[in-house]
Amino acid sequence: xxxxxxxxxxxxxxxxxxxxxxxxxxxxxxxxxxxxxxxxxxxxxxxxxxxxxxxxxxxxxxxxxxxxxxxxxxxxxxxxxxxxxxxxxxxxxxxxxxxxxxxxxxxxxxxxxxxxxxxxxxxxxxxxxxxxxxxxxxxxxxxxxxxxxxxxxxxxxxxxxxxxxxxxxxxxxxxxxxxxxxxxxxxxxx
Numbered sequence: 001x002x003x004x005x006x007x008x009x010x011x012x013x014x015x016x017x018x019x020x021x022x023x024x025x026x027x028x029x030x031x032x033x034x035x036x037x038x039x040x041x042x043x044x045x046x047x048x049x050x051x052x053x054x055x056x057x058x059x060x061x062x063x064x065x066x067x068x069x070x071x072x073x074x075x076x077x078x079x080x081x082x083x084x085x086x087x088x089x090x091x092x093x094x095x096x097x098x099x100x101x102x103x104x105x106x107x108x109x110x111x112x113x114x115x116x117x118x119x120x121x122x123x124x125x126x127x128x129x130x131x132x133x134x135x136x137x138x139x140x141x142x143x144x145x146x147x148x149x150x151x152x153x154x155x156x157x158x159x160x161x162x163x164x165x166x167x168x169x170x171x172x173x174x175x176x177x178x179x180x181x182x183x184x185x186x187x188x189x190x
Contacts, residue, residue, distance in 0.1 A: 007033040007138075009102020011156065012040065012147040015171055016183045020146075025166040028131050029082065029152055031101050037165040038133040040070035043088045043125075043156055044165040050127050055079060057114040061124045063158045064171055071127030081108030084154040086122040093096035103152045106127060148177055 012028040028040040049068045052059035058081065059066060071080055084104050085095065097112035097127060099118070108124065132170055133141070141147055150173060161164045170181035 007038070007149060009105060009152055011043075011150050011152045011169060012138075013150055013166065013177075014174070015145055015148060016180065018146045023131070023146075026131075027156065027165045027169055028147075029101075029157065030073070031080075031107065031130075033048070035135060037135050038138040040131045041082060041127040042069070043080060044162040046057060046162050047058055047072040047128065049128075058110065058124065058126060059123055061105065061114055061118060062126060063123050064160050065162075069125055069127045069162070071129045072131030074130050074132045076129040079110055080130060081110045081124060081126055082157050083105070083108045083117070083124040084122040084157055085120050102152065105152065105157055115169060122154070125157055140186075148180075150177070155180070 004051060005031070010030055010154050012026075012030060014026045023042070026045070027043045028098060028103065029043055030040040032039045046065055046067045046069050051060070051062045051066050051068055052147065054068060057113060068079070070076070082101075085106060086104065089104060094106070095111040096118055097116045098111070099107045100106045105123070110126075131164045146172070150169060156165065158165070167181040170177050172178070
């Protein structure tokens with residue numbers, strides 16, 4: 001078995017060549033990546049559904065836009081909470097109901113009382129569903145050139161303009177990837 005180097009906490013940014021409509025210009029935060037597979041959430045797919053419509057207690061803790069995001073095509077009837085805890089890099093500062101994924105980014109136990117985390121949260125997003133890959137599947141897609149792998153920043157989770165996140169993440173790269181941010185939505189119109 002080949003050793004899998006963990007990409008947990010990194011971003012997968014869809015290349016313009018990725019043909020799957022579920023991931024067109026998607027920015028995926030990997031929440032788990034090991035030899036058993038990968039799981040992440042798409043950060044830039046807001047839905048019209050308000051958080052208050054499905055998880056009223058958490059609505060006041062989510063940032064703008066206060067909607068549920070479609071985390072991916074798998075298990076759309078389940079909810080995941082991803083939150084940034086300011087100063088969350090020290091283990092002793094991790095509040096109950098929050099599990100670190102990478103640095104200040106972690107998963108929120110949505111079964112916990114919201115007031116347990118309210119004072120600690122810097123930002124919170126609620127995702128319906130997730131993106132998942134079986135063992136070796138993501139690695140195959142990386143070899144095929146479907147994804148760029150880049151470092152995440154805590155602000156990616158709560159971008160106030162999720163529709164611009166794909167371009168913004170690419171633009172901040174210090175490589176030729178910054179040029180990909182200018183790729184037109186429809187190259188046939190060029």
